[in-house]
Amino acid sequence: MRKLIIFVFALTHLSAAFGQPKNSEMKNFTLVIHGGAGTILKKNMTDEKEAAYKEQLNKALQTGYKILSEGGTSTDAIEAAIMVMEDSPLFNAGKGAVFTNDGKNEMDASIMEGKTLEAGAVAQVNTIKNPIKAARAVMEKSQHVMMVGEGAVRFARENKLEIVDSSYFYDEKRWQQLENIRGSNDVEMDHSEERGDVNKKQFDAEFDATVDEKFGTVGAVAIDVYGNIAAGTSTGGMTNKMYGRVGDSPIIGAGTYANNKTCGVSCTGHGEYFIRAVVAYDISAIMENKGVSLEEAANEVIHKKLVEMGGSGGIIAVDSKGNYALIFNTEGMYRGVVKADNKPEVYIYKN
Amino acid sequence: MRKLIIFVFALTHLSAAFGQPKNSEMKNFTLVIHGGAGTILKKNMTDEKEAAYKEQLNKALQTGYKILSEGGTSTDAIEAAIMVMEDSPLFNAGKGAVFTNDGKNEMDASIMEGKTLEAGAVAQVNTIKNPIKAARAVMEKSQHVMMVGEGAVRFARENKLEIVDSSYFYDEKRWQQLENIRGSNDVEMDHSEERGDVNKKQFDAEFDATVDEKFGTVGAVAIDVYGNIAAGTSTGGMTNKMYGRVGDSPIIGAGTYANNKTCGVSCTGHGEYFIRAVVAYDISAIMENKGVSLEEAANEVIHKKLVEMGGSGGIIAVDSKGNYALIFNTEGMYRGVVKADNKPEVYIYKN
Numbered sequence: 001m002r003k004l005i006i007f008v009f010a011l012t013h014l015s016a017a018f019g020q021p022k023n024s025e026m027k028n029f030t031l032v033i034h035g036g037a038g039t040i041l042k043k044n045m046t047d048e049k050e051a052a053y054k055e056q057l058n059k060a061l062q063t064g065y066k067i068l069s070e071g072g073t074s075t076d077a078i079e080a081a082i083m084v085m086e087d088s089p090l091f092n093a094g095k096g097a098v099f100t101n102d103g104k105n106e107m108d109a110s111i112m113e114g115k116t117l118e119a120g121a122v123a124q125v126n127t128i129k130n131p132i133k134a135a136r137a138v139m140e141k142s143q144h145v146m147m148v149g150e151g152a153v154r155f156a157r158e159n160k161l162e163i164v165d166s167s168y169f170y171d172e173k174r175w176q177q178l179e180n181i182r183g184s185n186d187v188e189m190d191h192s193e194e195r196g197d198v199n200k201k202q203f204d205a206e207f208d209a210t211v212d213e214k215f216g217t218v219g220a221v222a223i224d225v226y227g228n229i230a231a232g233t234s235t236g237g238m239t240n241k242m243y244g245r246v247g248d249s250p251i252i253g254a255g256t257y258a259n260n261k262t263c264g265v266s267c268t269g270h271g272e273y274f275i276r277a278v279v280a281y282d283i284s285a286i287m288e289n290k291g292v293s294l295e296e297a298a299n300e301v302i303h304k305k306l307v308e309m310g311g312s313g314g315i316i317a318v319d320s321k322g323n324y325a326l327i328f329n330t331e332g333m334y335r336g337v338v339k340a341d342n343k344p345e346v347y348i349y350k351n
Numbered sequence: 352m353r354k355l356i357i358f359v360f361a362l363t364h365l366s367a368a369f370g371q372p373k374n375s376e377m378k379n380f381t382l383v384i385h386g387g388a389g390t391i392l393k394k395n396m397t398d399e400k401e402a403a404y405k406e407q408l409n410k411a412l413q414t415g416y417k418i419l420s421e422g423g424t425s426t427d428a429i430e431a432a433i434m435v436m437e438d439s440p441l442f443n444a445g446k447g448a449v450f451t452n453d454g455k456n457e458m459d460a461s462i463m464e465g466k467t468l469e470a471g472a473v474a475q476v477n478t479i480k481n482p483i484k485a486a487r488a489v490m491e492k493s494q495h496v497m498m499v500g501e502g503a504v505r506f507a508r509e510n511k512l513e514i515v516d517s518s519y520f521y522d523e524k525r526w527q528q529l530e531n532i533r534g535s536n537d538v539e540m541d542h543s544e545e546r547g548d549v550n551k552k553q554f555d556a557e558f559d560a561t562v563d564e565k566f567g568t569v570g571a572v573a574i575d576v577y578g579n580i581a582a583g584t585s586t587g588g589m590t591n592k593m594y595g596r597v598g599d600s601p602i603i604g605a606g607t608y609a610n611n612k613t614c615g616v617s618c619t620g621h622g623e624y625f626i627r628a629v630v631a632y633d634i635s636a637i638m639e640n641k642g643v644s645l646e647e648a649a650n651e652v653i654h655k656k657l658v659e660m661g662g663s664g665g666i667i668a669v670d671s672k673g674n675y676a677l678i679f680n681t682e683g684m685y686r687g688v689v690k691a692d693n694k695p696e697v698y699i700y701k702n
Contacts, residue, residue: 151595155594243495251602282636
């Protein structure tokens with residue numbers, strides 16, 4: 001008996017020495033992902049398409065799960081999960097990014113760590129294969145938080161990230177979407193006019209239509225066995241966008257936020273509203289200042305504050321206890337969750 | 352007597368019909384401005400230099416005061432006050448913007464209205480004479496919040512904003528600053544290395560040194576006689592910056608925020624920390640969630656949360672009752688305030 005105790009004691013301390021988590025902690029990790037929110041309706045979906053999305057969402061969850069279950073960090077897990085979705089043409093990020101008005105791809109991404117509050121973001125990058133890796137490089141290998149355009153691409157190149165020809169991002173379906181929008185009603189056509197209710201409503205309707213086609217942004221949030229939270233978001237922006245428009249995805253506080261004291265959040269939706277409502281940080285701030293649960297804070301922001309402003313979209317989030325929230329005010333959100341028991345769940349429509 | 356009452360009644364209602372404020376409200380407006388925070392020490396300042404700064408700060412205050420006292424909006428007032436500072440080479444915004452590593456100017460600006468929560472921002476723009484006007488055009492004439500780089504310049508041009516040759520921004524003193532930094536220790540030299548305490552400390556020291564030379568960002572916040580708050584910020588960024596770095600100034604929530612329910616805020620300081628701490632919005636969120644005063648909320652963010660993270664800088668802010676805060680954790684901040692009694696006050700050092 002004594003030997004057994006010593007053996008167990010030694011084992012526990014050996015694990016600790018190698019940075020391994022204790023077994024009880026091992027059970028406490030959570031990974032959530034999203035692949036965009038919008039008017040995603042079952043009636044518009046084929047069985048094949050639905051199966052394809054679920055397959056990719058499951059692949060992203062399994063990729064992150066493997067890392068977390070082996071004692072990897074939340075940062076590694078969310079980066080890997082996001083890369084699976086960036087590499088799939090199903091989602092509007094990385095390969096599959098939508099086209100701007102002049103037929104280019106301009107991608108944005110951001111990442112944040114809840115332990116250190118370190119963060120990184122890139123915006124308007126075109127030839128970086130995985131923008132989320134560039135955001136991470138900005139966080140880890142520079143003293144800056146945000147880099148934009150050519151400068152960000154140069155930084156990625158100097159840090160040995162994979163640079164691809166812009167043809168890599170070409171996707172026939174995305175191109176057709178651009179042609180369709182160009183041919184009918186241009187999302188950005190009325191830019192030179194004064195804003196007004198008519199323009200705004202038209203724009204919102206067009207936004208819903210394009211979201212329906214482009215299925216938004218991707219993101220992941222996790223807490224690892226060490227209790228550290230990380231969150232990340234990656235997007236190809238809006239089909240047919242002009243004027244170097246940047247949405248909420250690369251904005252720390254708006255599209256992405258993480259803090260071990262409260263929660264990690266990744267957003268998807270009508271980016272302009274998410275910026276103005278500082279959505280990701282607001283959920284954390286409400287938890288911190290009012291002491292309410294993640295679910296309560298997220299519901300207040302998504303179903304109350306954002307709705308009052310007229311903003312549509314959703315969030316995925318994880319709190320410091322491993323609780324999670326997958327909340328949206330649209331018809332659907334591609335989303336999934338996996339915990340240490342490895343029973344991944346993926347959803348598309350409202351439950 | 353009866354005639355007098357009818358006359359006064361008619362006058363009041365005529366005023367209302369033309370959108371004029373009532374006289375009692377007329378007294379309640381506040382404008383605050385800043386011209387950057389940093390290690391600004393009296394021992395490094397000549398009387399002439401000090402007088403020049405105070406003159407420009409007073410000019411900015413008077414320009415905004417005139418608008419507010421005549422019943423103009425807070426948006427008009429802060430835009431005009433910021434333009435005075437953008438047009439002066441004393442401040443690091445517009446004319447006087449510092450140079451990037453490759454000898455260019457890349458400017459950022461943002462603006463937000465507290466009544467509608469509408470916002471606009473531009474980043475990495477080079478030939479727009481007054482970036483704050485471009486931010487306002489994005490807010491008022493597009494459905495977007497943020498535009499970056501060439502696209503933002505094209506938008507400004509299409510909206511008839513003044514475009515100038517890049518030589519307009521040339522300032523001998525700024526160029527010398529770039530040469531000095533290039534010659535000694537490059538702010539961005541260690542980008543390809545892993546972050547570490549040494550690099551970070553070195554960077555912070557360099558930041559202090561450069562802030563001392565470039566005197567940061569400019570900004571203004573006001574509440575008008577209608578009770579509407581507006582906030583704006585404009586900057587030339589960091590001397591010798593590389594890789595398309597963007598700081599907090601064009602980030603809604605970080606560098607600028609306004610909400611009639613709480614307050615308006617404009618920030619200046621070490622931008623990376625202000626992004627990670629979501630400083631401008633945090634002050635509003637603490638007021639909203641905890642019901643504390645502007646001063647208490649601003650002190651908590653600038654003197655506690657930001658200091659714990661290692662971030663230096665300051666804020667100017669106005670709340671919905673016209674109270675104001677000029678708070679910083681650095682040696683000094685160029686700042687000023689004027690209320691309806693037209694007794695402008697400007698300060699540079701700690702009081």
